[in-house]
Amino acid sequence: MWDPKVQRGPSLTTYHSRFAYDPPYGTNLAISCAIFFSAFVITLAPTLFDLPLTILFNSLAGRSAVLDLLFYTFDSSYTFSGAILMALIWGCWFSNDQPMRTRILAGSIASFAAGIASRRLQHGLPTHLRPFYDQAVHFHHPLYMSHWALNTWYSFPSDHVAVFSGLLTVIWFSGSQFRLPALLWLILVESSRTYEGAHFPSDLLGGAALGCAFVWASQNHAVLRLSRRFMAFEVSAPALFYIGAFFISFQLATLFTDFRNAGSAILQLRHHEASTPGLQSAGSE
Numbered sequence: 001m002w003d004p005k006v007q008r009g010p011s012l013t014t015y016h017s018r019f020a021y022d023p024p025y026g027t028n029l030a031i032s033c034a035i036f037f038s039a040f041v042i043t044l045a046p047t048l049f050d051l052p053l054t055i056l057f058n059s060l061a062g063r064s065a066v067l068d069l070l071f072y073t074f075d076s077s078y079t080f081s082g083a084i085l086m087a088l089i090w091g092c093w094f095s096n097d098q099p100m101r102t103r104i105l106a107g108s109i110a111s112f113a114a115g116i117a118s119r120r121l122q123h124g125l126p127t128h129l130r131p132f133y134d135q136a137v138h139f140h141h142p143l144y145m146s147h148w149a150l151n152t153w154y155s156f157p158s159d160h161v162a163v164f165s166g167l168l169t170v171i172w173f174s175g176s177q178f179r180l181p182a183l184l185w186l187i188l189v190e191s192s193r194t195y196e197g198a199h200f201p202s203d204l205l206g207g208a209a210l211g212c213a214f215v216w217a218s219q220n221h222a223v224l225r226l227s228r229r230f231m232a233f234e235v236s237a238p239a240l241f242y243i244g245a246f247f248i249s250f251q252l253a254t255l256f257t258d259f260r261n262a263g264s265a266i267l268q269l270r271h272h273e274a275s276t277p278g279l280q281s282a283g284s285e
Helices: 023-043 050-058 065-076 082-093 098-124 159-173 179-190 201-217 221-236 238-253 257-274 277-284
Strands: none
Touching: 023 201, 050 201, 065 179, 082 098, 082 159, 082 179, 082 238, 098 159, 098 201, 098 221, 098 238, 159 179, 159 201, 221 238
16 A cells, blocks of 8 residues: 655646546555455355354354453444544644645545445345344344344445544545544554444445545545635634534544434424324324
8 A cells, every 4th residue: 555655746736637536546446346246246145154143153152251342442432432533633734734634634524435335225225134133143232232223124235334433544545644543543543343243244335345445535536625715714824713613523533413303303304204103194284
């Protein structure tokens, strides 16, 4: 993978092709797409990879209260995933020049887009249910499990991993000295998604590849020109720029959980009202 300490790439003022990529970014985009397609193919033959690895991993559940609590904490708290990654993103921001900040901004927004695409693909790709619901897994419940109910739709690819892997990619190409520890830490933390029955390993691999692909795609010259327009507000209106940046950073770190919970509650309320004639007649009076 490209080492940012060796090559920073050309300045944004040297663009000559509207839809061209610098060689390292284009190559990594192609590799990420190939890995995503491979992960999808793996889902079609679960007995070759997903089931053996998931069953092996799940066999550890319930044996150690410490291990169960550790993975529960990783899975249920964004402090150990999104918050750490966003802190590193800000470290990269203040350690780099304007052209690289433009790339960081574009990559961070692309990470969010990867999460949306991942959720759409979960509904559209005919893959598999979550391990928690898959009868072939014979899922063993850990002593501690996340309190939220797992969604019952298909689980490929993981939206959590898509967003956080996208942010990790930004950290990587920004040249952070913590990029390798961040990679190892993210692998450990997100493995809790399999331990808790939320995702198969192929879901995590597919989500990681999807997040990387979106970030590499965001390094397109046309996208970077749009990002540079937003960067102008850092100079013309720094207070507003950093207010918005902090808000978006928090939402990315927590995967917009508050907004998603509010939206889900509204939809449930509307569904309840529609299915309860008494509430409909009372509301019309």
